[in-house]
Amino acid sequence: MAKRAKKRNSAARRPSRPQKKLSDLFHETLKDIYFTENKIIKTLPKMAKAAQSKELAAAFNKHLRETQGQVKRLDRVFRIIGKPARGKPCEAINGIADEGAEIMKEFRGMPALDAGLIAAAQAVEHYEISRYGTLRTWAEQLGMSDAARLLQETLDEEEATDKTLTELATSVINLQAEQEQAEAA
Ligand SMILES: [Fe+2]
Numbered sequence: 001m002a003k004r005a006k007k008r009n010s011a012a013r014r015p016s017r018p019q020k021k022l023s024d025l026f027h028e029t030l031k032d033i034y035f036t037e038n039k040i041i042k043t044l045p046k047m048a049k050a051a052q053s054k055e056l057a058a059a060f061n062k063h064l065r066e067t068q069g070q071v072k073r074l075d076r077v078f079r080i081i082g083k084p085a086r087g088k089p090c091e092a093i094n095g096i097a098d099e100g101a102e103i104m105k106e107f108r109g110m111p112a113l114d115a116g117l118i119a120a121a122q123a124v125e126h127y128e129i130s131r132y133g134t135l136r137t138w139a140e141q142l143g144m145s146d147a148a149r150l151l152q153e154t155l156d157e158e159e160a161t162d163k164t165l166t167e168l169a170t171s172v173i174n175l176q177a178e179q180e181q182a183e184a185a
């Protein structure tokens with residue numbers, strides 16, 4: 001404990017260390033979500049193609065169009081902070097996407113595929129909701145009301161998508177469970 005405190009003090013004393021502020025953190029996190037959205041644009045068409053339920057495929061395609069608009073909103077936020085729109089590889093979304101790809105591969109043509117796709121998609125939405133909530137709050141704290149409004153618009157879309165997926169999960173999984181019970185009887 002004492003050792004750690006000592007280390008922190010010596011770091012604070014070092015005068016040459018550049019001071020990273022909330023605006024730097026905002027920029028870093030913006031690059032992270034920019035990478036995430038572009039990754040999702042590549043992943044959603046595959047998920048729509050794999051989905052067995054027409055409603056689920058339609059929901060993925062609808063969210064693909066929304067995601068393209070979300071990237072445009074991020075372009076505007078980058079413009080507000082005067083930085084180039086550029087992503088930074090995010091291992092969190094890569095991991096979530098890998099898990100989704102694994103489900104698509106292992107459950108291809110299987111009855112539980114759609115339930116797995118919905119679960120994978122909801123993991124993505126929850127990650128996005130967490131990121132956009134944080135970015136919106138930081139934009140407000142940094143006095144960037146236009147950026148905060150843009151981020152809130154996307155946050156609303158992510159939350160609506162999550163809700164749609166929950167509703168689809170209930171209908172898809174209920175149907176599947178009924179079939180499994182009928183087969184078992
Ligand atoms: Fe998104």
Ligand SMILES: [Fe+2]
Binds near residue numbers: 063067124128161
């Ligand atoms: Fe999303």
